[in-house]
Amino acid sequence: VNSAFLAMASMSGLTMALLNPEQDLLVDSLYASNLLSGREGAAESYIEREARDMPKPLEKDASNQKIDTEKEGDALYEAVLRGRRKESAALAEKELSKGRSPQDILNNSLIPAINATGRLFEKKRYFLPQLIASGEAMERAVSVLEPHLQKGGDGREEMPAVVIATVQGDIHDIGKNLVALMLRNYGYKVYDLGKDVAREKIVEAAIERKAQIIALSALMTTTMGEMEKVIEYAGQRGVGAQFMVGGAAVTREYAESIKAHYSSDAQEAVKLAARLTHVQH
Numbered sequence: 192v193n194s195a196f197l198a199m200a201s202m203s204g205l206t207m208a209l210l211n212p213e214q215d216l217l218v219d220s221l222y223a224s225n226l227l228s229g230r231e232g233a234a235e236s237y238i239e240r241e242a243r244d245m246p247k248p249l250e251k252d253a254s255n256q257k258i259d260t261e262k263e264g265d266a267l268y269e270a271v272l273r274g275r276r277k278e279s280a281a282l283a284e285k286e287l288s289k290g291r292s293p294q295d296i297l298n299n300s301l302i303p304a305i306n307a308t309g310r311l312f313e314k315k316r317y318f319l320p321q322l323i324a325s326g327e328a329m330e331r332a333v334s335v336l337e338p339h340l341q342k343g344g345d346g347r348e349e350m351p352a353v354v355i356a357t358v359q360g361d362i363h364d365i366g367k368n369l370v371a372l373m374l375r376n377y378g379y380k381v382y383d384l385g386k387d388v389a390r391e392k393i394v395e396a397a398i399e400r401k402a403q404i405i406a407l408s409a410l411m412t413t414t415m416g417e418m419e420k421v422i423e424y425a426g427q428r429g430v431g432a433q434f435m436v437g438g439a440a441v442t443r444e445y446a447e448s449i450k451a452h453y454s455s456d457a458q459e460a461v462k463l464a465a466r467l468t469h470v471q472h
Contacts, residue, residue, distance in 0.1 A: 272304045280331040354397045405425065422450060
């Protein structure tokens with residue numbers, strides 16, 4: 192009864208309660224109700240709590256256990272790593288006001304933070320909600336830096352263009368949106384065409400933008416065949432871009448059969464894009 196009442200009260204707006212933190216049923220109900228009501232940071236907090244009881248992966252190399260997740264005194268780095276979306280833009284403004292160059296902020300706070308996030312994701316210490324939160328926190332910080340980077344140059348080479356879309360007949364785009372977000376955070380010029388996009392539009396955009404990568408997403412087995420048609424049409428138009436494909440129904444074997452490169456998730460997509468375009472992160 193107490194657990195149910197607490198959950199109902201939380202869903203109705205309760206923000207503070209006196210309870211015994213050793214009563215797991217009560218605490219679990221609170222975390223779950225916050226999650227289901229969509230409160231800021233609730234998904235990340237819920238995962239962190241549940242991860243306590245998950246078996247820790249065995250490491251063959253003890254050195255692999257060391258993941259740089261702390262940069263002492265760098266609040267912006269910490270905000271991105273922890274997915275604090277409401278703080279990151281203000282912190283980026285604060286760093287600029289201190290006289291830090293936008294290039295220094297990008298290279299020494301933001302990129303190390305998103306790299307650390309990716310390593311935690313690969314180690315299964317972070318999960319999809321945390322990856323999304325960190326990506327969005329970085330995106331907001333980068334949006335503050337962009338006008339200054341464009342004005343004074345960011346000291347980096349021109350980044351490759353990527354055209355990304357969910358293929359025709361498929362209206363799913365959550366995974367595609369996350370890939371686009373992560374690629375943007377690493378500086379790629381991403382042109383997101385949306386979902387249910389015709390092959391002609393995809394190829395025309397790639398030609399117009401001089402894209403080095405065309406990224407295609409499909410969730411269903413009934414629509415992933417459209418990927419091959421896009422690739423065939425691109426070949427007919429003489430497009431020399433590399434193809435990256437992914438989605439729930441897509442496998443590495445299928446990707447290879449249509450002469451494309453397979454990415455299982457957003458973090459792998461970033462690494463794959465770097466290999467395909469010879470960019471160093």
